[in-house]
Amino acid sequence: MVLQAVDYDAVCEIGKIIAETPREAPARVVEYLSDRFSHYDWVGIYWVEGRDLVLGPWKGPEATEHTRIPIGTGVCGAAAASGRTEIVPDVRADARYLACFASTRSEIVVPIRAGGRVIGEIDIDGRTLDAFGPADQEFLEAVAALLAMLWPAVPMTSAPA
C-alpha cells in the first residue's frame, strides 16, 4: 500500500498545476492526489487561522466533522504545533487521534511551511494499517513545499474562491 519510491512525475504535474492555476491549485492538488494514489483514501488541506486549523479543500468518500481543530489537538494539531510530519501506522494505538471515519486505520499529516511558520497541512487517511511510509513522506513534503510557494499571493482560507 505504501508508495515504494517518490513519484517525481506527480511532483512535476503538481508543480504545473500550481504554476498554471495558482488560485485553484489547493483544490486541484487535493483532487490530483486523491485520484492518482489509491491508498490516499481521504485527502484534505487544513489552513492555519489564528490558533486553529480550518478545513479547506478535501476529497474523499465522506465529509469530516472536524472542520476546525485547535493547534495542539489531535494528530493534525500535533503536526501543526511541531512543524513536523506525523505518520500514524495504527490510529487505534495513538491516543492523540481524533476519529473521523470508521474505515480509517492509518494517517499521515504533512505541515505546509512558509514565511518561517506553519501555514497549513496536508492530511491523508488510509483504510489499511501502515498505509504510509518514508516515500509517501518525502513525496508529500515536496508537494507541501510546492503549495507553500503560493503564499502569500494566494489567500489560504477555507472560504470558497
Ligand code: SME
Ligand atoms: N484524524 C485527525 C483529524 C482530521 S480527520 O482525519 C479528517 C486528527 O487526529 O487530528
